[in-house]
Amino acid sequence: MVPVSIAARFERRERTADEMVEMIDGALPRLQANALGEEKAGRLCDDTIKTLDEIGVFRMSSPREYGGLAFSTEEQGRVYTSVGKIAGSTGWVSWVTTTHGRWIAMFSKKAQDEVYGMDWMGPRISGVLAPHGPGQARRVDGGFMLSGRWPFCSGCRHTAWSILGSMCQMPDGQSDMIMPLVCTADVEILDDWAVSGMKGTGSNTVQIKEELFVPNYRVLRMKDANAGRWASTPPVGQVLFLNNFIDYTTITSGSTPLGMAKGALDYYRERLEKRGIIGTDYKVQADAPVAHLQLAEAISRIDAAERLLSADCNELDRRAAAGEPSDDLFQTKIKFDVSSSVRGCCEAIEILHRGSGASTIHEANPMQRYARDIRVATVHGHLNYETCAENYGRALAGKPLFGSFSNLEKQIPVG
Template sequence: MDSDSVQEEIVKRVRAIVPLVQERAPWQDENRKLHPEVVEALDEAGVFRMRVPARYGGYESDTRTMLEVAAVLAQADGATAWNTSVWWIPTWMVGMFPDHVQEEVLGEYGGRVCGTLSPGGAAEPADGGIVVNGQWGFISGAPHSHWQSIIAIAPTADGSGMEPIMALVPISDLRLVDDWNAAGLRGSGSVTTVAENVFVPSERVLPLGAVMGGQTVSEANRTLPMYRAPLLAVAAATSAGTPTGLAEGALELFLKRSTERGITYTDYERQADAPVTHLQVAQASLMADEARFHAERLTGLVDSKGALGQEWSLQERARCRADMAALCRRSKDAVTLLGEASGGRSVYSGHPMQRMVRDITALNLHALMYPDTGFELYGRVLSGLEPNTLYI
């Protein structure tokens, strides 16, 4: 089976588990983590191996395929799609490490790696590595992960200063704090993890700046298309499917319900017959289309430059953040409009529309997805100024 057929098969398998994800979504929302059956179904569908090199049984999927998979999942449940995306990013980051480290992390477990890009700990030099203490919040999927990528501040190699480093740690070495009591993406299990005098061998430590720049130390991965992109471009493209899918899913749900319910205190027995509904669905549909445009432009850029091995310009890197910002905002606009037009019964906790509204709101508050930050960065670069952040 050729590569394109493999990717199509993964999308097909994911579509087949949508009914299960929809069925378990209320449980996940109530219990604040993914249901074990959903995790198992994702595993069996091959989702966790999409960003794993082929030599470890992975599929080396492009970001366009991941956009489709996450969008399909988001139409069923935003938290499931978000967890999937968040697992893909640290799994990709594992590929920046030496090949024998990848074997240790990916060979047995195949891609259930959670992580963060925010420093939350301090590292001290130790014989053969470092000792880390600290804590990291918003670690989506930690309850079901095998490894975590952590960010800590450590002395530079020459001892002249401090720098952020990335380290890979077995999840069993960390303490999980069940503090994920959030309004949106409740099923994502985004708990806090804590390191208490955790030793990390030097082979599992890299400077964060090198990872951000896509400077893999892996000999085997240097020529793989999916490693020919900077981290933030990869993270943006990998995350695009969840907000896009939420907008498309909300529109599909609204259109279905609009033929089954009327508008209270009017003579419309079907909401779909009202002119105001026509205006609402037209606007929401175009907003979802705009989100899809930015998602496809973003993933298209990442995939095409990876396939050709081309250098990245600063403007291209900044535009990836801007495309993410745009698709998040337009997705939120669409879901909010449809949520407000869905009637009083949609506020009940068991209604999927209110969960979509909460999930898209939470996504738009994520530090790397908050629209105004992405727009400002892009505008700064377009204006000829240097970026004022490492996260580009």
């Protein structure tokens, strides 16, 4: 039972995914106008956070018992895509922080009450899970002592809590990853986010210099989380919480790049009848065969990416509803599918960028921002096409995978 004081704050009308997409599209011009300032500040602005919060974006993956919407994977993908049209940073922060609501549902009831029991505008949870930690933890009576540095903690300046993956020597002698839930007020956020793309994500390094005590009820063992051994009872009647949280996080990571490609396409099409092509006799770009070719090639890549992501989201939802467990082949396939979709979206944006003229060099122009941000997505460790393709090929050929299902610290696409 949710405490009355918490439940009272959740008396808000639920919205459908379609309604949310419509509201995001309506706010698109204003939120896009925030993007340049957000890049310079290295974080999203209060207006963007407040607008997305009021629409309900940050509640999509939280349990209904805590005022969440518990949208299906497919529904969330459509909303993240819509947010990605605003700017890559806006979409990325929304995806990273919102999907963590699905993770929090695995924690103890006491931990969930702490997360949702506080007044907070915007996303509640950020975090970093990467190979081998990168934090360190040691067991003590009643919990763990935590220390370390966690780079790429996207959206950390907007959240109240962070899940900071750490390696720990367990009682059985194994060194395993744990998922400690830490109050953001207890970590130091370094001013080190100076990058070429995704500038507004505020993916700063967070650190804990002196050891911090984290009680047992705010810690999950990674292997337990993956195997469905939760510290609480899964929310009833909400299929979202029956899926594998790694698969869910992986497949939704492709939505923001898809949104960027759609945003770039909208920008290109809006100007077809408004500009000519210098160096030719075409006074209107829409009359030029090269524009027709660019448009067809870009749309084919975007449509292919959307169909691939939608099919995987629906399959994940189907498996969850049917109670089918995840496996190496499926996990490797969706990682490859996401990386393929991101590569296709990047190619689409490059085509559209080349066809949009020199005016796109201005830093306020959304096209150059899409181009820079999508490049960051393609080099993300978990979205790299060549790595994902090789691993999927190994699975299809019956060869050992780079990161086996029992070695999941190598599989999480977060940060």
